[in-house]
Amino acid sequence: MHKNDLNISINKLSKIEGHADLDIKVENGEVKKVDLRVMENKRFFNQAVVGQNWNAVPQMTSRICGTCSIAHMTGCIEAVEKTLGIKPSEQTILMRKLTMYSLMIRDHALHLYYFVMPDLYGVDSILDLADTHKDLVHESLHVKSAGNNLSNLIAGRAVHAPFEQVGGFARVPDEAKIPEVILELKDTRDFVLRLIDIFYKCDWKLERKTDFVALKTRDFSFLEGTICSSSGACIEESNFWDHLHSVVIPYSQASGFEFEGHEYMVGALARVNLNKDALHAKTKKDAAEYLKVFPSINMYHNNLAQAIEILHSLDHSIEILENFEFKKEEAVKPETLTGEGVGVIEAPRGTLYYWLGINEGKVRYANLVIPTAQNLINMREDIRQMVHERINDGEAVIRKEAEKIIRAYDPCMSCASHFLRVNWV
Numbered sequence: 532m533h534k535n536d537l538n539i540s541i542n543k544l545s546k547i548e549g550h551a552d553l554d555i556k557v558e559n560g561e562v563k564k565v566d567l568r569v570m571e572n573k574r575f576f577n578q579a580v581v582g583q584n585w586n587a588v589p590q591m592t593s594r595i596c597g598t599c600s601i602a603h604m605t606g607c608i609e610a611v612e613k614t615l616g617i618k619p620s621e622q623t624i625l626m627r628k629l630t631m632y633s634l635m636i637r638d639h640a641l642h643l644y645y646f647v648m649p650d651l652y653g654v655d656s657i658l659d660l661a662d663t664h665k666d667l668v669h670e671s672l673h674v675k676s677a678g679n680n681l682s683n684l685i686a687g688r689a690v691h692a693p694f695e696q697v698g699g700f701a702r703v704p705d706e707a708k709i710p711e712v713i714l715e716l717k718d719t720r721d722f723v724l725r726l727i728d729i730f731y732k733c734d735w736k737l738e739r740k741t742d743f744v745a746l747k748t749r750d751f752s753f754l755e756g757t758i759c760s761s762s763g764a765c766i767e768e769s770n771f772w773d774h775l776h777s778v779v780i781p782y783s784q785a786s787g788f789e790f791e792g793h794e795y796m797v798g799a800l801a802r803v804n805l806n807k808d809a810l811h812a813k814t815k816k817d818a819a820e821y822l823k824v825f826p827s828i829n830m831y832h833n834n835l836a837q838a839i840e841i842l843h844s845l846d847h848s849i850e851i852l853e854n855f856e857f858k859k860e861e862a863v864k865p866e867t868l869t870g871e872g873v874g875v876i877e878a879p880r881g882t883l884y885y886w887l888g889i890n891e892g893k894v895r896y897a898n899l900v901i902p903t904a905q906n907l908i909n910m911r912e913d914i915r916q917m918v919h920e921r922i923n924d925g926e927a928v929i930r931k932e933a934e935k936i937i938r939a940y941d942p943c944m945s946c947a948s949h950f951l952r953v954n955w956v
Contacts, residue, residue, distance in 0.1 A: 535557060535922055536557060536559065537557040537929075539553075539555040539556075553914070555914075555918055555933075560922055565915040569785035576592065576595055576897075577899055579591070581894050581895065582893055585611050585697070586696070588894055590604065592885075592899070594691070596943060597691070598638060599634070599878050599880070600690050601686065604695060605627060606883045608696070609885065610872050610885035612697060612872070613874060614872030615868060616867050616870070619863060620699065622703075622858070626686075626695075626700050628752045629851060629852070631876070632681065632847060633679070633682035633685065633686070635840055635841060636677055636678030637678030639837040639879060642834075642837060642938075644674070645671065647834055647938055650931075657671060673722055674719055674722055677718075678844075698862035698864065703858065703860075704857050706857070713849055716848055720845055723845060738828045738829050739916050741828065741912075742762050742796070743800065743804045744758065744760045744796070744797055744801055745877065746802075748806065750847070753877035756768075758875065759805050759806075762791070768875040769872075769873045774790060775884070776790075776792070785904050785907060786904060787905075788907075789908065794908040794909045794912055798906065800836045801881065802877060803825050803836040803840070804826040804836075805826075814843040814846045821839060822839070830940075831935070837879075868890075869889060870889060871889070873887075880902040881902030882905065883899075883901065885897070886898040903940075903942040910937065914933055917929070
């Protein structure tokens, strides 16, 4: 066998949302195969919601993912509202922004502190830093707590939130609790600025030219806007399916996607690349040096972009809570019970699409496009390039780099870091 011949099987990538395998084959120093296979059984949510009442579907779809339950519920609510002619009030829109900000704070913090940071310090778990970097461990808990408490205040709970609903919210924030949440958000800023600096100084690098796609919004609120790409395309939300194409991956349970015929990346890096000027003014001021990095084609800068998004979410949340007076209001009722509509939002891991058809109040069909599925082809090609670049560095290095690449995409991982078991054949 040639010294650069490799057959690598990474079975059941653990600590991600679902199950995946990775097979790599190298012959005579040439990368012949990179198969990233999603092995989780199909869950058929597109079909499960068919026949359900329009006002029950958002809570159903929130069960797609515990980590991103708020994103799925919000995206589904937007699709239902556009289908049934519901125009939410200014207060509802602001509360949805706060709900999404709470998700971004806690979810990005989980990824950066608990999944990525151990690699930066050469340990298996952030708990291994308790003796040497005790402050970072405490800061990680503080940042996550700030996101959870904001979600509790606005949406009732951080996971499967009960207050957000079609046309409004079941409850308004408890006025007595708003000041303490504001104080916690303000206290969290310095921790997040330190987090940004840590990932700014990280020297990991993997550059490959690709397209970046994100919902470009006026105030970086992750809600409403125009779907734009780094190649110059800008399309309306309702026309997304004319540009997004499903790609059958024969060895995988999940399909991939192309945007206008090419692989692409969604997520924090795409958002900051395309829309950094829309970040909160205070965020842009305090993160000015870090923002000079963008636009970037270094996929590891997805971690830095996530940290900056936490800061933006803190700053805009503080502004809204300090300046808006919440009042009890009734949910807006539908104008019709029959129609078709598209909801598009930015989930933590990228653009999330909901396309619904409703007839006489019952869902007739549904098409959901999930961020991680959109990143599958791009992730595979990044791994391919890494193997090509590091082929002479040995199996251990390739294993480590494969882990880092997959982590940088943040594909809905669960609660630990080192998730690859590699069998070298």
